[in-house]
Amino acid sequence: MATTTQASKSNVWTPSFMVKVPLLRTGARKLRNVPLICRPRQLWEASFRHQPPRIPQFPTYKLISTGFTAVDVFKESLCSPKDFSKDETNAVVIIPGFGAPANNYYSMADELRKLMHYNVYVSVVPVTVQTWLRTIGGRPVTPVLQLLDDEVQKACSQSGTSKVSLVAHSAGGWIARIYLGQVPYPSGGTAHAWSGDRFVSKLVCLGTPHRSDEGVARKNMQFVNENYPGAYHDHVEYVNMVGDGGSVAEQKGAAWRFWDTDWLPRVSYRLTDRSIGNGAVEGDGVVPLSVGFLEGSTHNIRLKDVWHSPTSAGTWYGHSSVVQYWSSFL
Numbered sequence: 001m002a003t004t005t006q007a008s009k010s011n012v013w014t015p016s017f018m019v020k021v022p023l024l025r026t027g028a029r030k031l032r033n034v035p036l037i038c039r040p041r042q043l044w045e046a047s048f049r050h051q052p053p054r055i056p057q058f059p060t061y062k063l064i065s066t067g068f069t070a071v072d073v074f075k076e077s078l079c080s081p082k083d084f085s086k087d088e089t090n091a092v093v094i095i096p097g098f099g100a101p102a103n104n105y106y107s108m109a110d111e112l113r114k115l116m117h118y119n120v121y122v123s124v125v126p127v128t129v130q131t132w133l134r135t136i137g138g139r140p141v142t143p144v145l146q147l148l149d150d151e152v153q154k155a156c157s158q159s160g161t162s163k164v165s166l167v168a169h170s171a172g173g174w175i176a177r178i179y180l181g182q183v184p185y186p187s188g189g190t191a192h193a194w195s196g197d198r199f200v201s202k203l204v205c206l207g208t209p210h211r212s213d214e215g216v217a218r219k220n221m222q223f224v225n226e227n228y229p230g231a232y233h234d235h236v237e238y239v240n241m242v243g244d245g246g247s248v249a250e251q252k253g254a255a256w257r258f259w260d261t262d263w264l265p266r267v268s269y270r271l272t273d274r275s276i277g278n279g280a281v282e283g284d285g286v287v288p289l290s291v292g293f294l295e296g297s298t299h300n301i302r303l304k305d306v307w308h309s310p311t312s313a314g315t316w317y318g319h320s321s322v323v324q325y326w327s328s329f330l
Contacts, residue, residue, distance in 0.1 A: 090201075091121040091159040092330060093151050095144075097170025097207075097309070099132045104310060105169070108318035112167075115327050121159035125151045125172075138216040140187035141175050145194060148179050152199050163201040165330045169317060170287070170308070171217075173208025173240075174224050176200075180236060183227040202237040204329055206317040207284050207308050209291045210240070213274040231296035239299045239329045242292030243306025245314045246285025250278065284308040299329065 092112060094105050102124045109122045116122070125148050135141045155164045168176045180200060184191030212221050231238035248262040248269070269281050269288040282289045286308040293300035306322055307314045315322065 090161050090330075091155040091164040092123075093148070093155050093164050093166055094122070094124045095148060095166060095168040095172030095176055096125060096127055097172055098135075099129065100169075100309075101128050102126045105318065108323060111318070111320050111323045112327055115324055121155055123151055123155055136216070138219050140185070141178070141220060142185070142187040142192070144175055145179055145185070145192075148175070149194050149196065152196065156199060163199055165202040165204065166200055167204045167206065167326070167330070168208060169206045170208060173203070173205035174210060174221065176203055176205070177210075177224050177228050177232070178220075180233055181228050185223065197233045197236055200236055202239065202330060204239045204241070204326055205292075205294075206241050206326065207243060207287045207292065208240065209272050209287045210294055211291050212272050214271045229295075231294050231298070237329075238294055238297040239301070239326075240293050240297050241299075241301045241303055241317070241326055242287060242289050243284035243303040243308065243317065244282045244289065245305045245307035246312070247282040248280065250280045285312050 105124045134143050179196040182195050184193045246265045265285045268286050307316045
């Protein structure tokens with residue numbers, strides 16, 4: 001039979017088949033005796049709720065008025081919001097991140113259309129969860145590349161322009177780099193090159209891991225970085241942005257505790273970059289800053305208090321204030 005121990009003021013002790021969990025408070029509510037095998041989601045959500053999500057603060061810089069702070073880590077120069085009413089008609093294609101369906105990005109696309117006064121064609125590559133399932137386990141991302149090419153051709157046709165701007169979230173960034181290239185990409189005994197640089201003027205990457213030590217992603221990453229290192233195409237403007245909303249402090253103690261708020265981000269960071277140790281790490285909760293920038297890019301920008309995805313604990317790349325900022329680079 002399971003035994004119990006006495007509760008203290010700072011910690012709640014559970015039966016021996018359960019786990020010692022720090023007392024978490026949300027207002028007057030308390031989380032007590034949470035069996036991890038039964039309620040992992042409640043435990044993880046509560047671990048974020050005891051510290052309210054950080055909302056991007058208005059910056060101290062006069063150059064930005066978009067609701068958060070951004071720092072160009074290479075150039076120390078920033079753009080002001082763009083007036084798209086005076087801009088020539090062009091097209092923007094949004095590439096979703098790994099595993100995310102296109103409908104997760106419709107609100108981002110709508111926000112971009114409003115900012116552009118509906119003068120610019122904006123679309124999302126129509127990937128589904130089923131599309132991504134065909135690429136798991138390190139398999140070729142050819143299904144996504146083909147949909148991307150179809151959408152770029154459609155955008156050129158519908159907008160009457162010869163080139164589009166790509167906005168790529170997470171894995172969509174390195175997938176876009178494959179699309180731009182001329183080296184045949186191997187897939188199931190065949191190989192194909194899209195040479196998409198002919199149709200793309202700008203590539204804006206949001207929270208993209210441009211290198212990864214994760215086993216399932218290593219093969220694709222190796223192909224990208226061996227054949228198209230850095231900002232490879234001179235006639236394409238590369239812009240990389242990574243948030244620091246999910247930054248973690250230096251690890252204290254010998255072991256991680258998976259009910260700590262820092263546990264999941266740190267695991268993700270170390271899977272992506274094995275050189276990361278127990279010190280403080282800056283990143284968006286999924287992608288560390290150390291892998292989010294490309295050498296030779298026009299801009300490599302850190303976004304303060306911005307998180308990786310719409311399900312993160314705080315404001316993500318698709319939030320209206322953040323969209324207003326990165327749209328200035330299109």
